[in-house]
Amino acid sequence: xxxxxxxxxxxxxxxxxxxxxxxxxxxxxxxxxxxxxxxxxxxxxxxxxxxxxxxxxxxxxxxxxxxxxxxxxxxxxxxxxxxxxxxxxxxxxxxxxxxxxxxxxxxxxxxxxxxxxxxxxxxxxxxxxxxxxxxxxxxxxxxxxxxxxxxxxxxxxxxxxxxxxxxxxxxxxxxxxxxxxxxxxxxxxxxxxxxxxxxxxxxxxxxxxxxxxxxxxxxxxxxxxxxxxxxxxxxxxxxxxxxxxxxxxxxxxxxxxxxxxxxxxxxxxxxxxxxxxxxxxxxxxxxxxxxxxxxxxxxxxxxxxxxxxxxxxxxxxxxxxxxxxxxxxxxxxxxxxxxxxxxxxxxxxxxxxxxxxxxxxxxxxxxxxxxxxxxxxxxxxxxxxxxxx
Amino acid sequence: xxxxxxxxxxxxxxxxxxxxxxxxxxxxxxxxxxxxxxxxxxxxxxxxxxxxxxxxxxxxxxxxxxxxxxxxxxxxxxxxxxxxxxxxxxxxxxxxxxxxxxxxxxxxxxxxxxxxxxxxxxxxxxxxxxxxxxxxxxxxxxxxxxxxxxxxxxxxxxxxxxxxxxxxxxxxxxxxxxxxxxxxxxxxxxxxxxxxxxxxxxxxxxxxxxxxxxxxxxxxxxxxxxxxxxxxxxxxxxxxxxxxxxxxxxxx
Numbered sequence: 001x002x003x004x005x006x007x008x009x010x011x012x013x014x015x016x017x018x019x020x021x022x023x024x025x026x027x028x029x030x031x032x033x034x035x036x037x038x039x040x041x042x043x044x045x046x047x048x049x050x051x052x053x054x055x056x057x058x059x060x061x062x063x064x065x066x067x068x069x070x071x072x073x074x075x076x077x078x079x080x081x082x083x084x085x086x087x088x089x090x091x092x093x094x095x096x097x098x099x100x101x102x103x104x105x106x107x108x109x110x111x112x113x114x115x116x117x118x119x120x121x122x123x124x125x126x127x128x129x130x131x132x133x134x135x136x137x138x139x140x141x142x143x144x145x146x147x148x149x150x151x152x153x154x155x156x157x158x159x160x161x162x163x164x165x166x167x168x169x170x171x172x173x174x175x176x177x178x179x180x181x182x183x184x185x186x187x188x189x190x191x192x193x194x195x196x197x198x199x200x201x202x203x204x205x206x207x208x209x210x211x212x213x214x215x216x217x218x219x220x221x222x223x224x225x226x227x228x229x230x231x232x233x234x235x236x237x238x239x240x241x242x243x244x245x246x247x248x249x250x251x252x253x254x255x256x257x258x259x260x261x262x263x264x265x266x267x268x269x270x271x272x273x274x275x276x277x278x279x280x281x282x283x284x285x286x287x288x289x290x291x292x293x294x295x296x297x298x299x300x301x302x303x304x305x306x307x308x309x310x311x312x313x314x315x316x317x318x319x320x321x322x323x324x325x326x327x328x329x330x331x332x333x334x335x336x337x338x339x340x341x342x343x344x345x346x347x348x349x350x351x352x353x354x355x356x357x358x359x360x361x362x363x364x365x366x367x368x369x370x371x372x373x374x375x376x377x378x379x380x381x382x383x384x385x386x387x388x389x
Numbered sequence: 390x391x392x393x394x395x396x397x398x399x400x401x402x403x404x405x406x407x408x409x410x411x412x413x414x415x416x417x418x419x420x421x422x423x424x425x426x427x428x429x430x431x432x433x434x435x436x437x438x439x440x441x442x443x444x445x446x447x448x449x450x451x452x453x454x455x456x457x458x459x460x461x462x463x464x465x466x467x468x469x470x471x472x473x474x475x476x477x478x479x480x481x482x483x484x485x486x487x488x489x490x491x492x493x494x495x496x497x498x499x500x501x502x503x504x505x506x507x508x509x510x511x512x513x514x515x516x517x518x519x520x521x522x523x524x525x526x527x528x529x530x531x532x533x534x535x536x537x538x539x540x541x542x543x544x545x546x547x548x549x550x551x552x553x554x555x556x557x558x559x560x561x562x563x564x565x566x567x568x569x570x571x572x573x574x575x576x577x578x579x580x581x582x583x584x585x586x587x588x589x590x591x592x593x594x595x596x597x598x599x600x601x602x603x604x605x606x607x608x609x610x611x612x613x614x615x616x617x618x619x620x621x622x623x624x625x626x627x628x629x630x631x632x633x634x635x636x637x638x639x640x641x
Contacts, residue, residue: 004403004421017459018583021466025578059580071580 003031003087005258008292011299015076022063022077026084029058034088039348041210047095047171048210056126060085060096062104068120070104076306079251083302086252087259090358091211093252098167099123101245103130106176106187109240110231115189119174131172133163133190133216134238140165141371142387143178144235148218150179150188156225157181159188159196159218165365169214170199176229177216178238187229187237196221207361243316246366247309250322251302253330253362254295256355260330260337261291263351267341278340287340291333298326317379324372331359390543390562391446392435393500395491395518396464398457399425399511408608414480415511415608424460426575427506431568433575434536435504436468443539446470448498452490452596453477465586466578472589473498475596484512485602488520493597495525500563501543507532507567522565530560534571 005027012020033051041048055061059071064078071077078100086093104123107115122128139145148161159179169175175190175197190197202213229237265288268279278284305322308314334356338345345352363369374385400406401421409416424432438444449464451457452475461472475494482490495503503522508515522529534555535548543562548555550569560566578586620629635641 004401007419017462018587020459021463021578021583022580024463025466025580025583029577057579058577063580071584073580073584077580 003027003262005087006261006292006295007299008296009300011296011303014303015080018073019076019080022073023080023084025058026060026081027087029054030084030088034085034092038089038092038210039351039354042089042091042354043209043348045205045209047091047168047212049171051092052095052099052126052129054126055096056124059124060100061126062100062108062120062124065100065104065108065120065124068108068116069124070108070120074306075247075309076303078248079302079306082248082252083255083258085255087255089210090252090256090355090362091208093248093255094167094208094211094362097245097248097252098132099126099130101248102132102241103174103176105244106132106229106232106237106241107189110187110229110237111189112226112230114226115229119189122173128173129168129171131166131168131175131214131216132241133166133169133175133177134242135163135165137162137164137215141368143238144185146178146180146185148177148179150181150186150223150228152182153222157188157223157227159190159221159223161218163216165202166199166214166216167208168212169216170201171212172199175216176241177218178235179218184233185235185238187232188223188227189229190216190218190221190223190227194221194223207357209357239316242366243319246319246323247305247314249362249366250298250305250319250326253323253326253359254298254302256359256362257291257295257298257326257330257333260333260352260355261288261295264288264291264333264337264340267344271342284340287336291336294329294333298322298329301325315379317376320367320372320375323367324369324376327359327363328369331356331363334359390438390444390501390539391448391499392438392444392502392504393448393450393495393498394428394432394435394464394469394504395521396428396432396449396451396460397425397506397509397511398422398451398453398460399509402426402510406610408610411480413605413608422457422460424463425506425509425511427508427510427568427570429506429575430570430572431504431506431566432464432467432469433573434568435502437573438536439468439470444502448473448500450491450494450498451475452482452487455593458591458593461591462583462586463578465589465591466582467576468582470589472591474591474593476593477596481601481605482599483601483603483605484514484516485520486599488517488524489599490596491517492521492524493599495521502545502562503527503565505565505567507569518565518567525563525565528560528562528564529566530558530564531567532569533566534569536572 062070066072150157150159173192177188177190196219198217199214271278301322334352337352378384401423404420407416435447439447447469449469449472505518532550533547534550537546545560620626
C-alpha cells in the first residue's frame with residue numbers, strides 16, 4: 001500500500017480488527033482505481049460509472065444496513081469507507097453517500113417488504129443506481145416549503161414539481177422523491193422512464209465534476225399506489241436520511257484533508273528555495289502543524305461520533321457539529337496546501353485544487369455550514385434562529 | 390486437494406524502517422504491517438483454485454506475533470477456509486528454525502500442496518520454502534508463474550519463470566510451490582468476506598521447539614547516500630559531464 005494516512009494520536013489503535021481490514025481494503029481500491037484517473041474524470045466532467053459496480057462488489061454501498069445483500073457492518077466502518085473514498089475525490093464519496101444513506105437507507109427504513117426485495121440487492125451490488133430528491137430550486141435550507149405535490153388518484157398518485165441539485169439524477173434507475181400529500185410530506189419511489197418524469201444534468205460546475213448533478217422534473221407524473229414509502233410519515237424521515245449522509249460527510253472530509261496534508265508535507269520537504277527545503281521555514285512549519293492538529297481533532301471527533309451512533313446515543317446536533325467542523329477544516333487544509341504549493345497548486349497535477357473546488361460543494365450541501373451552526377445554536381440556547389418558528 | 394498457504398506478517402513496503410533501541414529488531418512504532426506480497430499472490434492463486442473446484446480446502450498458516458490475527462482474518466476474508474497462528478514470542482527466528490517449526494505444523498495439517506511466496510519481503514532469505522520441502526520430503530517447484538492443471542493422480546503441471554523463458558514442470562503432490570509475480574493478481578477483501586471471516590476458525594497455538602542455527606546480531610540502516618553534484622546546466626554542463634565520465638570515472 002503506497003499511502004499511509006497521518007495518525008499523530010494513534011487513532012488506529014482505537015479501531016477494531018474488522019474496521020482496519022475494511023479501511024485498508026478500501027484504501028487499496030481507491031489507490032488503484034480512483035487516484036490514478038480521477039483528475040481526468042474531473043476535467044472531462046464525467047462520473048466513472050464502472051466504479052459503481054466495483055464498489056458494489058466490495059460491499060461499500062449501504063455497508064451498515066442489515067440483510068438484502070448489504071454487509072451489515074458498523075457505523076464506524078461506514079465512516080471509514082467515506083473517509084477513504086473522499087481521499088480520492090468528494091464526487092466519488094458523494095455517489096456512495098447518496099446510494100447508501102439517501103436511497104438504500106430510506107427504502108430499508110420506510111419501504112415495504114416488496115420495495116426492499118426489489119431494490120436493495122441491486123442497489124447494494126451497484127447494478128442499479130439511486131438518487132434522492134428533496135431540495136427544490138426555491139427551497140434548499142427550508143425544505144418544508146417545498147412545492148412538489150403528490151395527489152392521490154383512483155389508482156395511485158400524480159406528482160408535479162421539480163427537484164434541484166440532485167446527485168446521480170440522470171443516472172438513477174430509481175429516485176426517492178419527497179412530496180407534499182394531503183397527509184403531509186411523504187417519500188415516493190419514482191422509476192426511470194416513468195411518463196412525466198424527466199431529468200437534466202446541471203452543466204458548468206466548478207465543483208464535484210467527477211459526479212453527476214441534475215434536476216428532476218415531474219409533469220403530471222402518474223405513479224402506482226405502491227410507489228409510496230409506506231412508513232414515511234413526514235419531513236422528519238427525509239431529515240433522518242440527511243443525518244445519516246452528514247455523518248458520512250463528517251468522516252469523508254477527513255480523507256480530503258489527509259490527501260491535501262500529505263501533498264503539502266511532501267512538497268515542503270522537497271521544494272528547495274534559497275538552497276533549503278521550504279519545510280525549513282517557520283511559516284511553512286506553522287501551516288503544516290495547524291493542518292495536522294486540525295486533522296487529528298477531526299479524527300477524534302468523527303470516531304466519537306461513530307461510537308455514539310453505534311451505541312444508539314447519537315443526537316442529530318452532534319452530527320451537525322462534526323459535519324460543520326470537519327468540512328470547514330478540510331476546506332482550510334485544501335486552501336493552505338494550495339498556498340504551500342505556490343503556483344503548482346493551481347494545476348491538476350496536484351490534488352489540492354480539486355479537493356478545494358469539491359469542498360465548496362460539500363460545505364454547502366447536506367445542510368450548509370451556517371445552518372448547522374444555527375442547529376447547534378438552537379440546541380444550546382433553546383432559541384430558534386432558523387426562522388421556522 | 391488440500392492447500393496450505395504459509396503467510397508472513399511483514400512491515401508495509403513503504404514503511405520507513407528504524408532499528409529499535411535494542412539495535413537488532415525493527416521499531417514497530419508507526420509501522421503498518423501487511424501480508425508479505427508474494428505470499429498474498431500465493432493465497433490468491435490458492436483461493437482461485439478452490440473457486441475453480443480444483444482445491445477442496447485452503448488453510449493459512451502463520452508463524453508470527455499474537456496480533457498477526459489481523460493478517461489471518463484478511464486471508465480468510467479473501468477466501469481461505471481456516472487459519473492457524475503459531476504464536477511467536479521470540480524477536481528473531483532464522484530461516485532454518487522457521488522451516489523446522491512450519492514443517493512440524495504442516496505434518497499435522499497434511500496438505501497436498503504447500504504454497505509460499507518465493508521470499509518474504511522483510512528478511513529476504515528466500516530459503517524457507519525449500520527447507521520445508523526438504524524436511525517434509527515433498528516435491529518442490531520455485532518461481533511458479535502459472536498452474537496449468539492437474540494431471541493423472543494429483544500431479545500439478547506448473548509454469549516456472551527461468552532466465553529469459555518459462556518451463557513447464559510436472560510436480561507430484563505432496564509438493565511445495567513458491568509464487569512469483571504474475572501467478573495471480575491479489576483481490577481486495579470485500580466487506581462480506583470480512584464479515585464471513587469473523588466466523589471462520591482461527592486456531593492459535595505454540596510453535597514446536599526449534600533452535601536457531603544462526604543469530605541476528607545487529608540491524609543497521611544503510612549509510613545515507615552522499616549528495617549529488619551539479620556539473621552545470623543545459624548545454625553548458627556537457628563538457629564537464631564528458632570530462633567526469635572519461636577522466637574521473639573512466640566509463641567512456
